Amino acid sequence: MKIKNPLDMHLHLRDEAMLKLVAPFSAKDFRAGVIMPNLIPPLTNLEQLRAYKERITSLCENANFTPLMTLFFKDYEAKFLELARAEIFAIKLYPAGITTNSANGVANFDLKNLASTLNAMSELEIPLLVHGETNDFVMDREAKFAPIYEALAQNFPRLKIVMEHITTKTLCDLLEKYENLYATITLHHLLLTLDDVVGGKMQPHLFCKPIAKRYEDKQALCKLAFSGYEKAMFGSDSAPHSKNDKECCGCAAGIFSAPVALSVLAELFSKHSNEANLQKFISDNACAIHKLEFSKEKIITLKEEKWQVPQNYGEVVPFMAGSELKFKVSAT
């Protein structure tokens, strides 16, 4: 199986020692990744963003990997955004306190407060990426955010809005209702329901935000991904935390899937779909939606060859640790 220019449209690379550990996995397998800005402090200015990009690229030399940088959403002046436009791919909005390092996110979704930044973004064609969850009961948080997505889509019709890591049938259905709504889907949400996380012994390495939902939600996500549906893009949300931070009281949310993502997707699509739809899900849809072009191609070959996922990479336990996978990335 061959994939051209695989893209990870939602990726956490962290910083310092963790960045050094995890960046090579994404750089090896993907042509580009949309890099999340939820560092401490969050990325809100160009000096920080340039320095972070430089730290990423210095770890990915010779890998033909482009980090597509994002800023953390806040009230930005139009003048600043005009300057930033050339250096950023998008702006990522987090509701305040909803997930890892989101304390500085948006606390009030009264659109009047957000309008000047969102209007400037529309004007400058800067996409808005959204972590769509409210503070409601944990299984309802994403569906309860749907009216906010609708209000955003209606009030800012020229703004490209990406509903990140969608986990519910409710949001799958919303894609059909608004032209300017798009979505990313993770690997783990194509595989898991809440049962896998807490139905038996609790599985901290499967704990993430938004939490995996019901069987019918997973089915709706699989239907979009496996059909190559043009508004759905792959975004791993690979989010590494140390084993200590996962296997403790107060487990951090996040699943480190970068080292297995392509291999598991190849297995899933060979079983439930086909290579052409995988190519759409993992690259072509995103290229069409965001008008992305890559001068230097990256072709990934996946061979049918069994391998076992290690129990850990350094201090991080990967998704599917210990499992036997059927496809191996053989050449880039």
Ligand code: DOR
């Ligand atoms: O599970 C998650 N982990 N969800 C997020 O939204 C953030 C991420 C992280 O940064 O660890």
Ligand code: ZN
């Ligand atoms: Zn994320």
